[in-house]
Amino acid sequence: MSKRPAFPGMGGMNMQQMMKQAKKLQEQMAKEQENITTQEFTGKAADDMVVATFTGDRTLKSLFIKPEAIDPDDPDMLEDLVIDAVNKGLKQIDQATQQSLGKYTKGLM
Template sequence: MEPGGQLNIQHLLEQAQRMQAQLMSAQQELAEAEVTGTSGGGLVTATVNGQGEVTKLVIDPKAIDVDDPAETAETVADLVLAAIRDAERAAAELQRQKMGPLAEGLAGGLPGLPGLPGM
């Protein structure tokens, strides 16, 4: 509250607009970012964007045993899943890094309005 009991609505609106701009910027950075995950000592590499969407998958030919196609298929499937999970973990960490400070700011509420959660 401002002296005299008046809220500075203009200040609150400016603060909300800054927070919205920061959020949009962080979301754009996440959409453009890429992280990778690997499995099998690098036999499989999965690339995901900062939002966790798989954008690329590379399987090293060394992962394939032509003498045992059934076993190879099962092994490659397991390695692909493990690489994707590793990449998703990295994407989640990136999301925490980019969005965490914004979430902390919102959790503190807006100055001048104790007890009122952020926007």
């Protein structure tokens, strides 16, 4: 009789090997996540009228508003510009995170 692998479908990998592999992947993911948190991401709205800069951990680092974007008669326009810039910055973080960490979670969801 041939000896069957400890975990079918795992290429004969035993539990200790699986744990080592899992730890290695966890360390790689943590390193890549740390790399993302040290980066800056910028969202811009309407010809840079509003610029929102975030760190990779989604902390708003700066919010620049050009004086000409401030119209006392149209505060809704400024609100829309701020929302647009913030959402674009956050989307950049999401895309970078997916690109960097997606290879580890591919097929898990």
